[in-house]
Amino acid sequence: FEAKNGALSSIIHFIVEAPIKDENEIGYDGLCIDGQFPQTSMYGWEVKDSAFLAKVCPYAELPPDLRQATEALSPFLAENQYRNFFALEMRDGICTDPCCRHASPGGEILDDNIENLAEVLWGGAEGRLVEPVFKSQYGAQIVLTSEWARDHWQLVDIPEGVREHVHLYNHCIIDGKDYVVPQFVPHFDRMKEIGSVVALADDPQEAIDLCKERAEQVKGFKVTCCPEELDKALEEMNASSGQSA
Numbered sequence: 001f002e003a004k005n006g007a008l009s010s011i012i013h014f015i016v017e018a019p020i021k022d023e024n025e026i027g028y029d030g031l032c033i034d035g036q037f038p039q040t041s042m043y044g045w046e047v048k049d050s051a052f053l054a055k056v057c058p059y060a061e062l063p064p065d066l067r068q069a070t071e072a073l074s075p076f077l078a079e080n081q082y083r084n085f086f087a088l089e090m091r092d093g094i095c096t097d098p099c100c101r102h103a104s105p106g107g108e109i110l111d112d113n114i115e116n117l118a119e120v121l122w123g124g125a126e127g128r129l130v131e132p133v134f135k136s137q138y139g140a141q142i143v144l145t146s147e148w149a150r151d152h153w154q155l156v157d158i159p160e161g162v163r164e165h166v167h168l169y170n171h172c173i174i175d176g177k178d179y180v181v182p183q184f185v186p187h188f189d190r191m192k193e194i195g196s197v198v199a200l201a202d203d204p205q206e207a208i209d210l211c212k213e214r215a216e217q218v219k220g221f222k223v224t225c226c227p228e229e230l231d232k233a234l235e236e237m238n239a240s241s242g243q244s245a
């Protein structure tokens with residue numbers, strides 16, 4: 001620990017706790033402006049670092065655990081004039097991570113699904129909550145990874161037909177070719193996640209099938225993904241719906 005962190009080792013603190021067994025996460029993905037959450041919201045099921053399935057619904061119809069957490073955090077966010085995207089991860093009813101940022105996965109679906117995104121951002125910066133207008137009820141996302149990309153520039157081949165649905169991280173274009181630039185940050189694991197593929201539809205299975213089809217078309221050296229994880233997310237969604245019923 002000291003060899004890795006040097007002088008920081010004396011001021012870094014950590015907590016050891018029993019693990020939360022459930023690997024699937026349910027989370028709110030949207031925005032918060034001065035403690036206010038939109039009346040139309042999005043939440044979803046994540047298979048960790050692999051896939052995400054999102055559903056749009058009225059805020060009042062969010063799962064009780066998510067709504068309880070957002071309402072508990074609302075006064076603090078209002079007091080501190082928080083104006084940003086906001087994601088809330090939960091496992092087994094336990095809030096594990098209030099993500100005060102544009103989260104991934106999940107955030108890419110918001111980017112594609114909110115029709116009036118520019119107005120939402122502009123109003124939010126001024127402290128005005130502009131209700132987002134969603135294009136579709138469901139969104140699917142598959143995360144692209146590459147071990148090669150941890151230490152090397154990753155060349156990615158994206159067909160024109162799916163380009164607008166592919167979100168690359170640390171992206172640049174040189175001579176018309178798409179690259180993901182490696183991030184060398186001390187004391188942090190270098191990212192193997194290079195981007196995501198997104199699909200929208202008013203039926204969850206349609207969104208999943210379309211997302212898988214698009215992900216298969218993205219190529220690159222050692223670029224991989226786990227499209228089958230979307231099926232697990234759908235199972236979780238259906239199980240949650242059954243419990244709610």
